[in-house]
Amino acid sequence: MKNRKTSTAATIIDVAREAGVSTSTVSYVMSGNRPISKETREVVESAMQRLRYSPRSSARALASSRSDVLGLVVPLRADVNVGVVMQFVTAVVTTARTFDKDVLLLTQDDAGGISRVTSQSMVDGLVMMDIEANDPRVEVLAARDKPAVLIGMPDDPRGLSCVDFDFAGAARLAVQHLAALGHRRIAFLGSPPASLQRHATYADRALNGFLETCSSHGISPISVACEANSRSLVQALDSIFSEHEAVTALIVHNEGLLPILGENLSQHGRSLPEDVSVVTIAPLEVAGSAVRPWTVIAIPAMEVGRAAVEMVMDRMDLAKPAELRLIAPVLTEGETTCVAAPQG
Amino acid sequence: MKNRKTSTAATIIDVAREAGVSTSTVSYVMSGNRPISKETREVVESAMQRLRYSPRSSARALASSRSDVLGLVVPLRADVNVGVVMQFVTAVVTTARTFDKDVLLLTQDDAGGISRVTSQSMVDGLVMMDIEANDPRVEVLAARDKPAVLIGMPDDPRGLSCVDFDFAGAARLAVQHLAALGHRRIAFLGSPPASLQRHATYADRALNGFLETCSSHGISPISVACEANSRSLVQALDSIFSEHEAVTALIVHNEGLLPILGENLSQHGRSLPEDVSVVTIAPLEVAGSAVRPWTVIAIPAMEVGRAAVEMVMDRMDLAKPAELRLIAPVLTEGETTCVAAPQG
DNA sequence: CTGTTAGCGCATTCAG
DNA sequence: CTGAATGCGCTAACAG
Numbered sequence: 001m002k003n004r005k006t007s008t009a010a011t012i013i014d015v016a017r018e019a020g021v022s023t024s025t026v027s028y029v030m031s032g033n034r035p036i037s038k039e040t041r042e043v044v045e046s047a048m049q050r051l052r053y054s055p056r057s058s059a060r061a062l063a064s065s066r067s068d069v070l071g072l073v074v075p076l077r078a079d080v081n082v083g084v085v086m087q088f089v090t091a092v093v094t095t096a097r098t099f100d101k102d103v104l105l106l107t108q109d110d111a112g113g114i115s116r117v118t119s120q121s122m123v124d125g126l127v128m129m130d131i132e133a134n135d136p137r138v139e140v141l142a143a144r145d146k147p148a149v150l151i152g153m154p155d156d157p158r159g160l161s162c163v164d165f166d167f168a169g170a171a172r173l174a175v176q177h178l179a180a181l182g183h184r185r186i187a188f189l190g191s192p193p194a195s196l197q198r199h200a201t202y203a204d205r206a207l208n209g210f211l212e213t214c215s216s217h218g219i220s221p222i223s224v225a226c227e228a229n230s231r232s233l234v235q236a237l238d239s240i241f242s243e244h245e246a247v248t249a250l251i252v253h254n255e256g257l258l259p260i261l262g263e264n265l266s267q268h269g270r271s272l273p274e275d276v277s278v279v280t281i282a283p284l285e286v287a288g289s290a291v292r293p294w295t296v297i298a299i300p301a302m303e304v305g306r307a308a309v310e311m312v313m314d315r316m317d318l319a320k321p322a323e324l325r326l327i328a329p330v331l332t333e334g335e336t337t338c339v340a341a342p343q344g
Numbered sequence: 345m346k347n348r349k350t351s352t353a354a355t356i357i358d359v360a361r362e363a364g365v366s367t368s369t370v371s372y373v374m375s376g377n378r379p380i381s382k383e384t385r386e387v388v389e390s391a392m393q394r395l396r397y398s399p400r401s402s403a404r405a406l407a408s409s410r411s412d413v414l415g416l417v418v419p420l421r422a423d424v425n426v427g428v429v430m431q432f433v434t435a436v437v438t439t440a441r442t443f444d445k446d447v448l449l450l451t452q453d454d455a456g457g458i459s460r461v462t463s464q465s466m467v468d469g470l471v472m473m474d475i476e477a478n479d480p481r482v483e484v485l486a487a488r489d490k491p492a493v494l495i496g497m498p499d500d501p502r503g504l505s506c507v508d509f510d511f512a513g514a515a516r517l518a519v520q521h522l523a524a525l526g527h528r529r530i531a532f533l534g535s536p537p538a539s540l541q542r543h544a545t546y547a548d549r550a551l552n553g554f555l556e557t558c559s560s561h562g563i564s565p566i567s568v569a570c571e572a573n574s575r576s577l578v579q580a581l582d583s584i585f586s587e588h589e590a591v592t593a594l595i596v597h598n599e600g601l602l603p604i605l606g607e608n609l610s611q612h613g614r615s616l617p618e619d620v621s622v623v624t625i626a627p628l629e630v631a632g633s634a635v636r637p638w639t640v641i642a643i644p645a646m647e648v649g650r651a652a653v654e655m656v657m658d659r660m661d662l663a664k665p666a667e668l669r670l671i672a673p674v675l676t677e678g679e680t681t682c683v684a685a686p687q688g
Numbered sequence: 689c690t691g692t693t694a695g696c697g698c699a700t701t702c703a704g
Numbered sequence: 705c706t707g708a709a710t711g712c713g714c715t716a717a718c719a720g
Contacts (some may be wrong), residue, residue, distance in 0.1 A: 009463070012715045027699055037705060054463040058411065059697030061402035062712050069448070069466075090420055093451050101630070102466065105416070107437050112622045119398040122446065184693055230603070230635050259574070263607045291574050306676040355713055366691045371715060378716095381689060405697045484718035 075130035091305025168209030228256025365367025419474035435649025512553030
């Protein structure tokens with residue numbers, strides 16, 4: 001009778017013995033790193049199933065210097081929209097799984113988290129969200145020589161790959177769309193002040209895209225930062241409509257405001273879209289589920305997250321050079337835009 | 345001249361040599377698993393710093409059978425509020441770090457994720473969110489003999505630890521509070537139909553708590569499920585006020601409705617709180633940031649998440665038996681409740 | 689209080 | 705196409 005261990009889980013040695021082959025053969029069946037005859041493969045695979053074998057990730061990692069884990073650094077700031085964050089996270093995790101990678105979650109207030117997981121070789125690569133223009137973490141990451149991708153565009157990527165939605169292009173597209181409808185007084189209802197102050201790159205780039213496009217269209221830009229609550233929205237609309245009575249269009253880059261924007265506009269005596277047209281830069285899910293669907297330039301969180309993981313994998317497997325990738329904006333017309341009323 | 349490797353990172357052997365001690369001494373300085381004289385400790389520590397040593401997690405895991413990683417299974421369903429999910433996630437990750445654990449993120453649609461990370465020994469324990477009454481994953485988890493904690497209360501925990509906010513108690517408290525104010529017609533505006541249909545335990549328990557408390561107070565209960573959008577809210581309020589004109593109080597267990605509830609109530613000709621009092625069961629952050637703060641029974645996501653991790657650690661380190669833990673509800677009065685108007 | 693050493697489970701040369 | 709043997713870096717007996 002074989003001396004079979006009863007308590008501990010099966011190892012590659014058990015499988016080899018059960019299949020009547022060597023451990024290296026078992027290993028190569030799993031990795032596919034060398035040709036295996038059909039017969040032995042089948043023998044090995046059935047042995048693995050019989051023993052419910054599954055390789056210890058730590059042993060594999062030690063021997064191969066790969067953990068098959070990706071790190072993901074997520075923001076925990078009060079000024080970022082959790083819905084959007086969750087979409088990115090979902091996209092990254094889902095895509096990572098298609099590459100047989102798991103995802104280790106790091107929060108950005110975990111100072112030293114990046115250094116820790118890289119120097120301990122816990123991760124093979126990193127994706128970092130919510131990048132600021134002059135983000136100190138970029139330097140840390142760049143010094144670490146692990147494949148890394150930033151979701152966002154810092155002033156100096158320091159040789160790291162970056163991917164993001166083209167927020168500047170989105171703002172430009174919004175202005176162009178409204179301008180084509182005859183609007184000349186356009187206000188930009190943007191990210192929370194906190195996001196702008198810390199120069200979150202999506203906030204900066206959207207605002208700059210707006211300002212530059214206005215300038216090239218001879219439109220005098222109006223912009224106001226706004227937190228995602230009704231108190232702040234009331235203030236913002238007050239300031240817009242009191243100082244700029246003639247505003248006929250709004251570009252809203254703040255998904256948190258959408259549920260309450262309609263109500264507040266009517267409280268300001270503006271009906272939608274007759275008095276003010278609104279284009280929003282937001283995830284399709286929130287902009288489309290409204291009673292009256294918004295004209296929206298969708299933030300493609302899924303695409304961006306997927307691209308981020310693909311880019312990490314490219315740099316790992318193929319040692320590709322760093323790249324910058326921007327996802328182009330697309331405008332979907334809803335019921336919140338129409339031609340501008342003739343000036344009085 | 346010493347033959348020092350230039351490219352590869354320092355190992356425990358390098359540190360031992362640099363410090364003039366054995367590798368086990370270095371290991372024990374790190375783990376604290378046996379007494380080390382102050383002098384040698386300092387020598388070793390300075391050697392570690394000089395060499396920028398940090399242990400390879402895979403090697404440590406292989407030798408010690410611990411990964412120092414916790415798995416966290418998060419929901420990706422459309423009917424759960426992402427804000428609440430993020431709060432739980434934040435709490436779990438933050439607390440895990442205080443135990444020197446990292447967190448591996450699993451999505452619940454990743455079928456087999458639980459089996460995979462446990463059988464590969466990627467995690468030392470698991471926390472699973474968004475439990476359903478008869479959740480098939482509970483069985484999978486229970487069969488895995490890793491410490492695990494459920495955030496939620498399944499019908500049969502199968503020997504696993506559970507922790508959650510006392511949603512039933514919260515609903516009871518809400519009814520009691522309103523009843524004490526003289527309200528006899530109370531409607532429960534609850535979770536989305538999808539949450540109830542799949543018997544997400546928070547949805548079930550809140551609703552049952554409401555029904556039972558009404559019954560014991562001789563109040564005839566009115567309850568309606570509602571998705572977190574204005575279309576659904578309009579329907580819900582229509583059904584409440586058309587069929588039950590005399591309703592004077594609402595219990596809202598659906599954070600997504602709060603930003604738009606006030607507006608919709610006034611559209612139904614009800615002013616807040618004169619005509620209808622509202623108690624909401626929601627995270628304090630969303631209920632408190634309103635222009636008119638809600639009377640709220642706070643969902644303490646941070647506490648629950650922290651407790652979950654602590655319970656996993658207890659079961660790991662101390663081999664404690666499974667436990668069920670409910671976090672007690674606390675009601676904070678806002679400006680949305682007042683005594684019921686005398687019946688006409 | 690410290691040193692020596694045998695594994696942990698797998699990947700991967702080197703031989704055949 | 706397959707097997708044998710070495711080493712990945714660390715922990716934890718065991719031995720002083």
